[in-house]
Amino acid sequence: MTNPTLAAGAGAVERHLRSRRDTGRGLLMPYVTGGITPGWTDYLRAFAAAGADAIELGLPFSDPTLDGVTIQQASETALARGASTRRILADLSGMPDLGVPLVVSTYYNLVLHDGPEAFCAALRRAGVGGLIVPDLPVNEADELTDVAAAAGIELVLLASPATPQPRLAEIACRSRGFVYAVSLMGTTGERAALAASAAELTERIRRVTDRPVLLGFGVSTPDQAREARRHADGVVVGAAVMRRVLDGAGPDDLRAFLASLRQALDQECDRAR
Amino acid sequence: MTNPTLAAGAGAVERHLRSRRDTGRGLLMPYVTGGITPGWTDYLRAFAAAGADAIELGLPFSDPTLDGVTIQQASETALARGASTRRILADLSGMPDLGVPLVVSTYYNLVLHDGPEAFCAALRRAGVGGLIVPDLPVNEADELTDVAAAAGIELVLLASPATPQPRLAEIACRSRGFVYAVSLMGTTGERAALAASAAELTERIRRVTDRPVLLGFGVSTPDQAREARRHADGVVVGAAVMRRVLDGAGPDDLRAFLASLRQALDQECDRAR
Amino acid sequence: MRDMSPWPVPLDGTMGEPRERGRFGEYGGRYAPESLVEACREVDEAFREAWVDPGFRGALARLLAVHAGRPTPLTPAGRLSEALGVRLYLKREDLTHTGSHKINNVLGQALLATRMGRRRLIAETGAGQHGVATATAAALLGLEATVFMGERDIERQALNVFRMRMLGAEVVPVTTGSRTLKDATSEAMRHWVGATGDSHYCIGSVVGPDPYPWMVREFQRIIGDEARGQCAAELRTGVPDYVVACVGGGSNAAGTFAGFADTPARLVGVEAEGGAGAARGRLGVLHGCRSLFLQDDDGQITEAHSIAAGLDYPGVGPEHAHLRDLGRARYVTVTDDEAAGAAVRLARTEGIVPALESAHALAWVIRAAGDGDLPSGSTVLMTLSGRGDKDVSTLKELL
Amino acid sequence: MRDMSPWPVPLDGTMGEPRERGRFGEYGGRYAPESLVEACREVDEAFREAWVDPGFRGALARLLAVHAGRPTPLTPAGRLSEALGVRLYLKREDLTHTGSHKINNVLGQALLATRMGRRRLIAETGAGQHGVATATAAALLGLEATVFMGERDIERQALNVFRMRMLGAEVVPVTTGSRTLKDATSEAMRHWVGATGDSHYCIGSVVGPDPYPWMVREFQRIIGDEARGQCAAELRTGVPDYVVACVGGGSNAAGTFAGFADTPARLVGVEAEGGAGAARGRLGVLHGCRSLFLQDDDGQITEAHSIAAGLDYPGVGPEHAHLRDLGRARYVTVTDDEAAGAAVRLARTEGIVPALESAHALAWVIRAAGDGDLPSGSTVLMTLSGRGDKDVSTLKELL
Numbered sequence A, B: 001m002t003n004p005t006l007a008a009g010a011g012a013v014e015r016h017l018r019s020r021r022d023t024g025r026g027l028l029m030p031y032v033t034g035g036i037t038p039g040w041t042d043y044l045r046a047f048a049a050a051g052a053d054a055i056e057l058g059l060p061f062s063d064p065t066l067d068g069v070t071i072q073q074a075s076e077t078a079l080a081r082g083a084s085t086r087r088i089l090a091d092l093s094g095m096p097d098l099g100v101p102l103v104v105s106t107y108y109n110l111v112l113h114d115g116p117e118a119f120c121a122a123l124r125r126a127g128v129g130g131l132i133v134p135d136l137p138v139n140e141a142d143e144l145t146d147v148a149a150a151a152g153i154e155l156v157l158l159a160s161p162a163t164p165q166p167r168l169a170e171i172a173c174r175s176r177g178f179v180y181a182v183s184l185m186g187t188t189g190e191r192a193a194l195a196a197s198a199a200e201l202t203e204r205i206r207r208v209t210d211r212p213v214l215l216g217f218g219v220s221t222p223d224q225a226r227e228a229r230r231h232a233d234g235v236v237v238g239a240a241v242m243r244r245v246l247d248g249a250g251p252d253d254l255r256a257f258l259a260s261l262r263q264a265l266d267q268e269c270d271r272a273r
Numbered sequence C, D: 001m002r003d004m005s006p007w008p009v010p011l012d013g014t015m016g017e018p019r020e021r022g023r024f025g026e027y028g029g030r031y032a033p034e035s036l037v038e039a040c041r042e043v044d045e046a047f048r049e050a051w052v053d054p055g056f057r058g059a060l061a062r063l064l065a066v067h068a069g070r071p072t073p074l075t076p077a078g079r080l081s082e083a084l085g086v087r088l089y090l091k092r093e094d095l096t097h098t099g100s101h102k103i104n105n106v107l108g109q110a111l112l113a114t115r116m117g118r119r120r121l122i123a124e125t126g127a128g129q130h131g132v133a134t135a136t137a138a139a140l141l142g143l144e145a146t147v148f149m150g151e152r153d154i155e156r157q158a159l160n161v162f163r164m165r166m167l168g169a170e171v172v173p174v175t176t177g178s179r180t181l182k183d184a185t186s187e188a189m190r191h192w193v194g195a196t197g198d199s200h201y202c203i204g205s206v207v208g209p210d211p212y213p214w215m216v217r218e219f220q221r222i223i224g225d226e227a228r229g230q231c232a233a234e235l236r237t238g239v240p241d242y243v244v245a246c247v248g249g250g251s252n253a254a255g256t257f258a259g260f261a262d263t264p265a266r267l268v269g270v271e272a273e274g275g276a277g278a279a280r281g282r283l284g285v286l287h288g289c290r291s292l293f294l295q296d297d298d299g300q301i302t303e304a305h306s307i308a309a310g311l312d313y314p315g316v317g318p319e320h321a322h323l324r325d326l327g328r329a330r331y332v333t334v335t336d337d338e339a340a341g342a343a344v345r346l347a348r349t350e351g352i353v354p355a356l357e358s359a360h361a362l363a364w365v366i367r368a369a370g371d372g373d374l375p376s377g378s379t380v381l382m383t384l385s386g387r388g389d390k391d392v393s394t395l396k397e398l399l
Ligand SMILES: Cc1ncc(COP(=O)(O)O)c(C=O)c1O
Pocket: C100, C101, C102, C126, C127, C128, C129, C130, C204, C205, C206, C246, C247, C248, C249, C250, C251, C252, C253, C309, C310, C311, C355, C357, C358, C385, C386, C387
């Protein structure tokens, strides 16, 4: 940890991301849907090897209302393969340490299913450090916040271009791990260009926090990652990864794609910082 | 004329029918749809030769609301062949005298078409003696009665089992040629047996007139004709004739059928009178 | 077609009771086969008695209110009015139970049939609306129903056929002639001849032998009476300048006109181009009454052709023939295309999918507002006789 | 299933405003993606303002009267009551414009959308009734409409699809998941995320994030309020013993119950056997709210299955979950066959072809009257939420 003072009170995920950010590194958090293929955990290893700074692990839900077609399809595929919270976490348990934090993302129904306490405890047992729940806005988060904190799970909150400034401050303050900046008013999914709203939102978040800010939704190419890096501390890349996986790309193929993103982020870092 | 006193004031059709009736003969009035075949007038000759006492000639109408399927079909067939009032009457004009009266039957729309006067005049010119209009009940008949009388056309009125007695008297009184007794509450068409209502209606008519009473609607077999003869002065046979015509029977075939009816009527006559 | 000439408005008792023998001017009458004359007389007698019996009127009023959903609203067609430059109000018969004005008449006749001790209703139907209404009234009052329907209409109006069967009615396909309303009517009459003892023939429009044209108009006058009161409340002038309705046999128009015959409102009946009995028919007799019918040179009734099954009838009720002769009402025609276009326009501007029959009335309003025949600023009351659910498959093919 | 136990009737303000954060007991809330939270807040704010604004209330009341045909009648089901041994009254939402209660809510939301300066309505639809209502309101108020509908429902409800298109709405087929209402709702929400600036999401039932469950219930309470007054006039007891409505998301039931929550009437919500969120769901969060949902052992939402497209939803509105917990309302289920049978029975005895959704409520009444669950002589108010035209092809295959 290069800057232990700033990270005081922060959990492991946040400390990890802060420390990497503080080296000037653009953060890369690729996403994979748990259970998407028989050997899906190999993707996690490949991501780590390709220079991911954290990995977002989606627990597939039957009704992914904030996801575009790619992740919808990935969820359906995984569920059709029999994926479930229990089985995905079980798959993780045998894994060696990845060296980077695992952040689970899923819809709140799956959190409620066994109850927030059991859910967070299970995540913790599986070695997960953070949790993203896209349909749990800050004002509904009370029920989960303390439980997650107690279990050592950092509950990441999302901010959107539509979030008014005072609320943004609350989100930034109550978020743990990092702040997930939703780049655009839309669902997950690849886009031709980074939304204009991305820059503005990131600036607005920066005004109220020094927590790491990762920009997600629509970041799909090295160019877009580079551009995102100009505003945010890093990017979340989901649909661009999952489209490749759905098209049959294995861990090695993904490693190459992630490497290109890594490289773009590093270049931008070299230039800008 | 065997009984000139009784027939005083009666027209030619009625005088003819009365005189035949008064010999004890059961009256037979077969029906044919005008224009049903190219040489359709041959049917008239065949009917006369087979012992008809009068012939009912139908002018086909597009909407024969009181006819059953057989005569509906006959009307459609004739119309499809181009039959019309004008052409049917024209076909008649070249014919030698049949020796028995021709009574036209049709719906009131065709009477109104050129107007009752022109219509009756045309009938008269074509040698027609009587007219039956099944959708012209007695209370609507004023418009036609005098016009027909003036043109020398005997307007035959119909009586039905539903007709109350006072009205029956009026119908019998105002009818010319004969009284057409509708044997049953129904449309034209062959029936398995003579309706029970036939006897009662005929008796009721007899109570108020000595005009010839012909029973029609449903009389289709020699047996039925024989039975009808027990009550009425004779029968009208329409659908039973036209079904044969539609099935391809020519004038000679019809002659045989009519002869069987003739014979039945004559036998009944021998027995009963 | 311009209507700039002065409009004759006789205010003296048009649309009252018909003269003797059911005559409206020279039209009407009871040209029924002798076998039906007595049955017609019984209906006439029963109707006359019932119509002055507060008990009957009360029972009918209650059925119309609690079962059929009367009164129906008067809807200002705001967006369309603005576009057309007139003030258009719609009398919403589409909102009645079963979806058209036909229910008004049928509830009246069904109640009358019960009063007469009849156990069954016989009906003809074109669009199926009258058949559905008849089946409905029969179910409600515990009567049987037999509905005659042309085979062609059975195809075009499959939805209504199934509704009738679901309601327990027997639907009898009619395969003769043009296989539409005209032939269904003939067949219903034929059937009635054999069933007068226990069945009432529930005619669906202001046609047929006396007393039907009059009786059906009286059962439908609730449209006009309600609208008259609603216009009085809604319009500055109290009475609209124009009163417009589509005309098949003419029952919704007659019922509407009846409420305004004694006002200066100009009455316009809109017929289908291919079924314009009033506009292009000639004197004749069909289905028991003397009126105007489409005929060929030989006096045969010709087939009507309309996209709207309910307007696919070659004649018009006798009272309309009379109103036409008097000049009290004017009869105009619109084409299939105009009607379909009007249906879509109403859907898009007012959120109402009209029956194709009703769309004819609207099509004339649109055309007349466009060519000045309807002076701009006029107030127009139009009867929206029915809803378009039954027609969407027809429209689907067209659009 | 016998209901001989004493029935708890808390008279204290159930069905008032939800508690803070849109809570009905532990249910409700605003579990929306952050991108929609602000939009929900704006709807909430606008609704609160509008609902106390006499101008808004007046404009809505007028639309409901002149356009939608309110008030709807209360129809005594005479012949069926006699057969069942209870006194059954039907609140006739089938007689509203477009044919179901959905129009009440949609006119409210569409007017609100106009007030908020929105140019477009987004909607999900199952049976198509909400979609048709939305398309209708959009046309009427000059808004655009985009309706999401599952591919399976598009097949089952072809009539309504064409009605929507005819009304100018864009119908977007949803091909994901079960291709029914649940997936259409997800897709509509996804779409709304990208369109909050100019579009209002017009949810069709008492589901979704706060303020929808409350707002939609308020827009639907006119059913219960009207019925309450009508019962007061019609029934000796003033209030019926039972108040019954079908429950998909639960809007017609909520609107009906709202009129009787403070009376001793027993409230019964009838769900489809295969879509019984209230009767068999477990706690979860879907489509923005915390409520009861059908789920498998892994917490995945399961597909609902019902002959009635409008009941084919695996959840129930949060207020129903709360009423169930309180014991204020009871939730029961009926099978597809029972519903179809009830539809035919109503058609044959009362001349009303109900929507298959509504037929569920009737099926329970029939069953309960038969097995004594409804004591003989009880008075029953049942909301007939919609007409069955849309379902006749489904029924045709069954019968
Ligand atoms: C909706 C509707 N409007 C109009 C008509 C035409 O009938 P009428 O002219 O008797 O009103 C029909 C007939 O079926 C109809 O269904």
